[in-house]
Amino acid sequence: MAMSGMRGLSVFISDIRNCQNKEQERLRVDKELGNIRNRFKNEKGLTPYEKKKYVWKMLYIYMLGYDVDFGHMEVVSLISAPKYAEKQVGYIVTSCMLNENHDFLRLIINCVRNDIIGRNETFQCLALTMVGNIGGREFAESLAPDVQKLLISSSCRPLVRKKAALCLLRLYRKNPDVVNVDGWSDRMTQLLDERDLGVLTAVMSLLVALVSKNYDAYWGCLPKCVRILERLSRNQDIPQDYMYYGIPSPWLQVKTMRALQYFPTIEDPNIRRSLFEVLQRILMGTDIVKNVNKNNASHAVLFEALALVMHLDAEKEMMSQCVALLGKFIAVREPNIRYLGLENMTRMLMVIDVQDIIKKHQAQIITSLKDPDISIRRRALDLLYGMCDVTNAKDIVEELLQYLSTADFAMCEELALKAAILAEKFAPDLSWYVDVILQLIDKAGDFVSDDIWYRVVQFVTNNDDLQPYAAVKAREYLDKPALHETMVKVSAYILGEYSHLLARRPGCSPKEIFSVLHEKLPTVSISTIAILLSTYAKILMHTQPPDPELQDHIWAIFNKYESCIDAEIQQRAVEYFTLSKKGVALMDILAEMPKFPERQSALIKKAEDTEIDTAEQSAIKLRAQQQQHTSNALVVTDQRPANRSLPVKVPSINNNAEANTADRGLTEVNGTLSRVDPQSATPSADLLSDLLGPLAIEGPPSAAAPDDQNLISGLEGVSNSSDALALAPLEEQSNSVQPIGNIAERFRALCLKDSGVLYEDPYIQIGVKAEWQAHHGRLVLFLGNKNTSPLVSVQALILPPSHLKMELSLVPETIPPRAQVQCPLEVVNLRPSRDVAVLDFSYKFGTIMVNVKLRLPAVLNKFLQPISVAAEEFFPQWRSLSGPPLKLQEVVRGVKPLSLPEMANLFNSFQLMVTPGLDPNPNNLVASTTFYSESTRAMLCLIRVETDPSDRTQLRMTVASGDPLLTFELKEFIKEQLVSIPTPSPMPALAPPQVQPTIPATGATDPGAILAGLL
């Protein structure tokens, strides 16, 4: 048997191994712990060797899962031992057993620091590793400068520097201030010139952490990363020991491509080209080979390359190549590749324009939903969930429902929730939605949370057309022999409200409905009985003329429950009994439930909440956030931060238990309508109060509203009149709706992009997708109704400036619930102008009239096309356009200070192509572009900017073109961009709700432009 250097340790381990059962093991461990404790008590007699041995035993016992609550001091003290062997044990066991907040760690900071700054390489490595694994804030503050020094030191050997890099990463995570961005970004750039692949591997991890927080400071690292990738993929100068089955360090390749995914884009065309060459080679050159390790390693690289290609928004051709590859992967038998194919295809969904290609694989994906491996099934479910839209919702949801009956326990709840969300989001018609949810409850009632059935009730209540249908369906389910309790709840509720709509159908007389429901009562729980009682009261109310037999029967039930042990049931029974004796007055009190206020689906919220945030934001999530601007799909989710209060106040009725006589109870009810702040209530509680609270007794709103407004303001000291609007139908109000997100911010983002959200409020989302071709443009407006009720009186009016010819196709007057309408808008650019077109948009939701005026992103730069002009063409052109009005020059002051590369980026983003090196003066910048309009046709424009390195707030700009108006407008346009730079907002959700757009200087005369100026 192999023996370790420590005999006592080996004996102990082999004793443990020979234990027949857990009990024997525990006895042996307890004996050993007692022994160690004794030996540590009189430490004087311990040799360093013994100490070392006992510490290893402690670690072994700890690994087995036993608590070791002593001896930590002995472990830590080994760190200050002079000999390497003891020091090493001290460092390793400390990082395994102690956490960063342990008090003992504070005692050794000095000792650790001495090892780090000392001359002994091996000590340095040990100390750096320990700090890298468990160092806390205090370590960060006292050690960061020393660690940085080691990392960049030229005299330090790679074995120390690679550890310093990861140690610094830990310290940075503990306290980001230890890395001073200004100085460090250059250092990082230099570090990436490193030849040693071990150091590079560690430095790359550090870079990923840095750029994930702030990529903007590390643009300089981007070309270096591309070069490293080139070196690896071409196998240039890679030591044999870093080759893994013929592949140059796959781990470093993967890490490098991961770092690149944190940069939003790559501006420099040359770097972009080099990178795409590498990526293309990886995509095309990865074959399936027999050796499993080689295969895995090459596919690890391939999958990372796919992720990077997706991130970089490659050309369509390359994207389809990626989808084709993934399509191949999801069909292979090898389970790992299939799993990853499904996973990456789900990520691919974030890329616009490939959804249609992915949909072709739907059948294949559904096959994976039935795979014996749960990991694969989960991926398939996620993918189906992600790719679902209006066109395939029926197929996918029905597939999920079918699968639900055979799915294993572990997945049912997720499956039910996802099916419910998809049915809600993409229902082609609402009756289908009702069908799906009822089937869901029928097939998997145990996994259907209350939120799901609350939601279907909300839909039914808010849509009059749906009510008879839902009632019929509910009635049908009641005939089934075995019924889930949730089904009893939902059918009882729906039939209580709407069974009178079925009066003439067979089996639907009040008496029959009552008896079929009452059959269920003996088997259901208290909460369901409460609903049944309410339903009985409602049935009684709807039975006109009264049926004495039914009435007696129901009264008897109320009587029986008056003495129920549950207070809620008791109260309902007493109140309903007394109320139902009041005859006609009952009609008012038990009137149909009012419509629910619109709100975010609790289901979707729930699905979002389950996504746990990790400390480091992943590149994928980051991308998803960036994508939020560009997605034109109708998103129902709420993008506001959680800490802002919801605009909807929930009405609820104070169920006052003291009110035990009905007369008093009634006045109480009318008098104490109170509003529950949804923030203070848990989501389910607020839903409950919504559904169950008002169900018990509904006071006539017209009588209640005026009184209680005063009461509320008196009680709560709040006199916000809009607070009182939630419950009662009120007179029209206009523009009380707050937009979601910053309108100006959205417009500015769309000036640079061709698709994204133009406007959003709680009811509607307006998305835009545009295509530009020379002086023609085609915008499509996506009008998405986010609600369960229709939007009516929809009007869209275009106020075009005089230089644009715009034609909007017909906009329907009504947008059905949850539907999205597309309205194409044709644009022709007649001549150069900076004026902006305005969309005057209005709609009515319930009694609320909303009118917004939105600037449309058909702006000057959309009619530009970058063109690269070589020096030998540029200068003759530049000289031939001599002086005003074709060439205009202006000194611009008050410019937002930008470095030259930043300014070049800005120019490029507006399609003004910067040609580096054309101007001999490095402080100048030269750009060229082509402008398209009907009057000018394609016209070349040349721009030169001379900056002053000593004062970045001023510059001299010269613009030249063959058309005086174009020269002037373009010059003014660029000036506007330089003076007010559209900074991309870091988090769209954090944008203030109130819109404060900058006012562009317009000297225009047409109404559209004036309006745009006012916006």
Added chain:
Amino acid sequence: MGIRFILLVNKQGQTRLAQYYEYLTLEQRRALEGEIVRKCLARTEQQCSFVEHRNYKVVYRRYASLFFLVGVDNDENELAILEFIHLLVETMDRHFGNVCELDIMFHLEKAHFMLEEMVMNGCIVETSKQNILTPIQLMDKAS
């Protein structure tokens, strides 16, 4: 942050090596190890090497009687981790010569030294077997 933990467990579910890169209390570790081991050991050879558990993804590989389980964040490159496990095994092989469960059991400290050279703070530091083993070889010579 990459790798959250590395576990070596035998067929009977006994832990042979455990290294965590985030602090978990003993109870949390016990619960986590129990759940994960139960999940992974129940899987067949025909199933994939990835198991989703809570907010981790576990990438695992079996070598004879020993399972290597690596817990990672959800967006880690799974195949790269899968091959990293193999690199670890090859490195142990080179040192012990056809490594077996007993080698790792009785040379717990060496296994820790190797891991320490390969992973730090949840990130991969070194992938050259030569560089990983140099410190251990030096130590063996010294003793």
